[in-house]
Amino acid sequence: MSELHPVIAKVTERIVARSAKRRRAYLDLIERGREAGTNRDQLSCGNLAHGFAASGEDKPAIRTGQAMNIGIVTAYNDMLSAHQPYGRYPEQIKIAAREVGATAQVAGGVPAMCDGVTQGQSGMELSLFSRDTIALSTAVALSHAMFEGVALLGICDKIVPGLLMGALRFGHLPTILIPAGPMPSGLANKEKVRIRQLYAEGKVGRDELLESESASYHGAGTCTFYGTANSNQMMMEVMGLHMPCASFVNPGTKLRSELTRAATHRLTSIGWDGDDYRPLGHCVDEKAIVNAIIGLMATGGSTNHAIHLPAIARAAGISIDWTDFAEISDVVPLLARVYPNGSGDVNHFHAAGGMSFIIRELLDNGLLHRDILTVARGDLTDYGKEPVLEDEALQWRDVPASRDENMLRPVSNPFSADGGMRLLAGNLGRCVMKVSAVDPALWTIEAPAAVFHTQDDVLRAFKAGELERDVVVVVRFQGPKANGMPELHKLTPALGVLQDRGFKVALVTDGRMSGASGKVPAAIHLSPEALGGGAIAKLRDGDLVRVCAQQGVIEALVDAAEWDARDMPPAPPAPYDTGRELFALFRHHSDLAEQGASPLLAAMETEL
Numbered sequence: 346m347s348e349l350h351p352v353i354a355k356v357t358e359r360i361v362a363r364s365a366k367r368r369r370a371y372l373d374l375i376e377r378g379r380e381a382g383t384n385r386d387q388l389s390c391g392n393l394a395h396g397f398a399a400s401g402e403d404k405p406a407i408r409t410g411q412a413m414n415i416g417i418v419t420a421y422n423d424m425l426s427a428h429q430p431y432g433r434y435p436e437q438i439k440i441a442a443r444e445v446g447a448t449a450q451v452a453g454g455v456p457a458m459c460d461g462v463t464q465g466q467s468g469m470e471l472s473l474f475s476r477d478t479i480a481l482s483t484a485v486a487l488s489h490a491m492f493e494g495v496a497l498l499g500i501c502d503k504i505v506p507g508l509l510m511g512a513l514r515f516g517h518l519p520t521i522l523i524p525a526g527p528m529p530s531g532l533a534n535k536e537k538v539r540i541r542q543l544y545a546e547g548k549v550g551r552d553e554l555l556e557s558e559s560a561s562y563h564g565a566g567t568c569t570f571y572g573t574a575n576s577n578q579m580m581m582e583v584m585g586l587h588m589p590c591a592s593f594v595n596p597g598t599k600l601r602s603e604l605t606r607a608a609t610h611r612l613t614s615i616g617w618d619g620d621d622y623r624p625l626g627h628c629v630d631e632k633a634i635v636n637a638i639i640g641l642m643a644t645g646g647s648t649n650h651a652i653h654l655p656a657i658a659r660a661a662g663i664s665i666d667w668t669d670f671a672e673i674s675d676v677v678p679l680l681a682r683v684y685p686n687g688s689g690d691v692n693h694f695h696a697a698g699g700m701s702f703i704i705r706e707l708l709d710n711g712l713l714h715r716d717i718l719t720v721a722r723g724d725l726t727d728y729g730k731e732p733v734l735e736d737e738a739l740q741w742r743d744v745p746a747s748r749d750e751n752m753l754r755p756v757s758n759p760f761s762a763d764g765g766m767r768l769l770a771g772n773l774g775r776c777v778m779k780v781s782a783v784d785p786a787l788w789t790i791e792a793p794a795a796v797f798h799t800q801d802d803v804l805r806a807f808k809a810g811e812l813e814r815d816v817v818v819v820v821r822f823q824g825p826k827a828n829g830m831p832e833l834h835k836l837t838p839a840l841g842v843l844q845d846r847g848f849k850v851a852l853v854t855d856g857r858m859s860g861a862s863g864k865v866p867a868a869i870h871l872s873p874e875a876l877g878g879g880a881i882a883k884l885r886d887g888d889l890v891r892v893c894a895q896q897g898v899i900e901a902l903v904d905a906a907e908w909d910a911r912d913m914p915p916a917p918p919a920p921y922d923t924g925r926e927l928f929a930l931f932r933h934h935s936d937l938a939e940q941g942a943s944p945l946l947a948a949m950e951t952e953l
């Protein structure tokens with residue numbers, strides 16, 4: 346058992362010191378919440394009567410107030426295949442709660458956007474701020490103050506970050522996230538990508554493409570690529586906010602329903618009336634946040650968490666930045682290759698040993714904080730085991746070795762000595778690049794820029810044959826203040842075709858990519874963004890741009906005097922349709938990507 350790695354210890358101490366004032370204010374807030382804030386003791390008879398009026402068989406128990414009443418915040422809808430199973434969860438949770446003398450009520454629902462449905466559409470420009478809308482909706486749900494525990498039902502991209510941002514403001518409440526699991530594997534991801542590239546080249550038609558996509562996304566459960574949703578699941582494990590290694594058990598199985606039941610029972614054991622009080626605000630501390638960064642690096646997780654994790658951390662009074670990510674990336678080895686970082690999907694990853702193996706390996710090698718307050722009985726050690734049913738009973742067993750070293754490896758033999766995400770900085774600003782899915786021969790690209798203001802313009806240029814060369818494709822005015830910072834994942838097939846034709850291709854943008862984006866080097870989240878004067882706005886067609894993940898550099902190779910003398914181009918018109926105009930308030934108040942790109946947090950912090 347190794348000592349904690351000195352760099353991880355150093356980064357953690359730096360975060361603790363940087364966060365001290367706000368974290369103290371946060372801990373005071375949740376202390377007040379426990380003593381005199383949002384809980385049932387403060388409600389009048391009228392409040393209570395309204396609260397349990399429709400609670401049926403649970404009414405007597407809720408009325409007496411002698412046992413935990415669990416507030417369920419659910420992100421159920423039929424748009425996200427990952428969330429579709431949640432339709433039946435409230436009833437399951439209510440039954441499980443009654444088994445231990447507790448009760449449960451749906452405190453409220455939150456919206457959930459499927460980034461797969463909106464990818465490449467106007468709706469994608471609502472995606473990032475749907476996270477903050479979820480945070481607000483979670484606060485509305487929990488503000489009923491009828492609860493002594495919280496069950497959060499959410500899996501996908503912006504949903505887990507939004508649920509946590511909202512629930513953390515009620516951090517005096519013990520809280521557990523209950524996952525629903527991945528859909529069974531469908532069409533292999535590599536075949537999906539092959540058909541997409543053929544379609545981008547005009548070599549197959551829409552019917553064949555739809556057939557391929559439907560064979561890939563074919564049922565209930567989370568999509569099986571390692572994108573932002575499944576990176577959320579990984580983070581909840583290394584932060585200890587799920588039942589141990591519950592993430593990647595398929596929906597509709599006995600093991601899945603037993604894990605939901607166990608989560609409900611466990612939640613009733615960590616309330617303030619017992620002797621094992623585990624409030625969310627104490628579970629999500631600096632060490633848990635550092636564990637999440639480590640997990641991203643060790644598994645090649647989604648770049649979106651370079652934005653969401655700072656926002657989640659700030660909701661708990663903790664401040665992190667991309668330098669923290671970069672220093673942790675330098676010392677955390679890449680232990681998993683899950684599509685798009687490899688060929689297997691999360692089902693194969695789980696079968697190979699999954700999170701249980703990853704966590705035990707990292708713990709044994711001093712690469713995770715073990716001593717965090719989890720929702721399980723112990724510390725993070727509990728998460729180095731996988732859940733199984735033995736004689737119909739839920740058990741956790743060791744995973745002594747990877748069952749498939751093509752996708753899951755020990756620290757002694759990693760895929761890469763350092764993590765899957767890099768910080769790049771230079772005269773264009775600061776940005777991140779996911780390298781775990783990029784051929785190392787392509788980690789440095791130096792080529793003339795082709796500058797665009799929309800991804801559709803890029804695709805038009807591609808179809809017109811204007812990009813058949815070494816090129817740095819620049820797509821700007823895609824930042825949070827400009828248009829809500831959409832994912833530009835629709836560019837992946839076309840840029841992949843150019844790369845496969847042997848051209849040196851990179852993407853540079855103040856926007857985002859999907860966590861499922863892969864093989865094309867993409868320098869993303871460039872801050873400051875173009876709108877408001879970020880340097881990316883100065884770039885012109887033909888400028889030589891250097892993107893280098895080895896040295897962590899991104900720069901325009903333009904004469905300094907000329908560069909300084911350049912004007913900024915006029916900004917494109919503000920987005921206006923698909924409800925985007927309703928989010929203007931959020932765009933106007935958004936923070937930098939590195940701070941979480943949230944319109945909610947700065948205002949909250951100024952009131953401290």
Ligand SMILES: O=C(O)[C@H](O)[C@@H](O)[C@H](O)[C@H](O)COP(=O)(O)O
Pocket residue numbers: 459460461462464502571572573574647649832834858859860861
């Ligand atoms: O960050 C992510 O993981 C993506 O937003 C993902 O949730 C989205 O659904 C992708 O668009 C899926 O990939 P395809 O678009 O390739 O199906």
Ligand code: SF4
Pocket residue numbers: 424425426427428458459460461462501502566567568572574575
């Ligand atoms: S993983 Fe992405 S595409 Fe799949 S259900 Fe979740 S949001 Fe939608």
